[in-house]
Amino acid sequence: MGITGVSESGGESAERTYEAMAPVYDDFTAHHEYDLWTADLLKILERRGLHGSRLLDVACGTGKSFMEMLPRGWEVTACDISPAMLEQARAKAGDTVELAVADMLSLPEFGEFDLVWALDDAVNYLLSPAELERALAGMAANLAATGLLLFDVNALQAYRTFFSQTEVVERGGRRLVWRGLAAPDVPPSSICESRLEIGPDESLTHRQRHFSEAEVLEALRAAGLECLDVYGHGLDGIPRQPLDEATHTKALYVSRLAGV
Numbered sequence: 001m002g003i004t005g006v007s008e009s010g011g012e013s014a015e016r017t018y019e020a021m022a023p024v025y026d027d028f029t030a031h032h033e034y035d036l037w038t039a040d041l042l043k044i045l046e047r048r049g050l051h052g053s054r055l056l057d058v059a060c061g062t063g064k065s066f067m068e069m070l071p072r073g074w075e076v077t078a079c080d081i082s083p084a085m086l087e088q089a090r091a092k093a094g095d096t097v098e099l100a101v102a103d104m105l106s107l108p109e110f111g112e113f114d115l116v117w118a119l120d121d122a123v124n125y126l127l128s129p130a131e132l133e134r135a136l137a138g139m140a141a142n143l144a145a146t147g148l149l150l151f152d153v154n155a156l157q158a159y160r161t162f163f164s165q166t167e168v169v170e171r172g173g174r175r176l177v178w179r180g181l182a183a184p185d186v187p188p189s190s191i192c193e194s195r196l197e198i199g200p201d202e203s204l205t206h207r208q209r210h211f212s213e214a215e216v217l218e219a220l221r222a223a224g225l226e227c228l229d230v231y232g233h234g235l236d237g238i239p240r241q242p243l244d245e246a247t248h249t250k251a252l253y254v255s256r257l258a259g260v
């Protein structure tokens with residue numbers, strides 16, 4: 001089963017998690033191939049007419065996604081709820097990127113962007129369809145008239161595997177132990193938790209909600225967005241249609257302002 005009775009917002013829970021995780025985040029995700037993944041993401045966006053060079057990266061973390069866009073000529077504004085994650089991003093990007101602390105539940109209007117994205121399951125830290133709709137409305141308010149919005153969410157299979165298993169990552173002299181606490185048959189739309197042990201006496205909780213395709217499509221509609229494409233992918237990161245929650249680990253949504 002998933003957990004029930006969560007009393008704090010997704011932002012509050014995620015901020016606590018990532019303030020503690022920031023120093024080890026890049027080690028924990030060292031095997032993620034952001035160069036290949038972002039190249040595939042750009043292909044699906046180009047099929048929908050991606051143009052321009054202004055990117056807003058929402059929940060940018062340590063900057064692993066946006067760093068891939070700088071050599072491609074994109075001007076980047078990026079935000080995250082965790083100041084410690086942004087410090088890591090600043091160390092990578094220096095002054096080449098505008099960085100701001102912001103909760104995606106109350107996203108400021110940073111400008112008009114050709115591309116707004118929120119990557120690597122950042123959106124799953126939102127804990128209800130109402131929070132998802134609020135975050136998407138904030139992203140929509142930052143889109144240029146012909147801009148595109150892209151985000152991914154973990155598919156059900158990710159909660160039934162990664163979030164229900166133990167995984168050990170050893171890197172740079174550190175031993176990180178991920179203990180997924182979800183049941184291997186956790187139902188759709190559940191809130192799931194995992195403990196990440198980052199030191200002998202230190203561990204932190206990742207709390208995420210699964211969003212079904214129907215919930216995401218409804219939240220997009222309510223936020224004034226038109227869904228253009230839904231893709232799914234497995235561990236190879238190659239987007240495929242249709243999304244299959246039973247075999248894909250991620251779902252990708254491409255959208256734009258409704259009525260454009």
Ligand SMILES: C[S@@+](CC[C@H](N)C(=O)[O-])C[C@H]1O[C@@H](n2cnc3c(N)ncnc32)[C@H](O)[C@@H]1O
Nearest residue numbers: 011014018059060061081103104119120122125
């Ligand atoms: C798995 S990391 C992904 C980071 C980055 N997007 C990437 O691709 O590497 C999730 C990030 O989402 C951020 N986050 C979670 N909830 C948030 C919220 N409500 N507002 C802003 N950032 C949030 C966390 O602080 C964390 O940096």
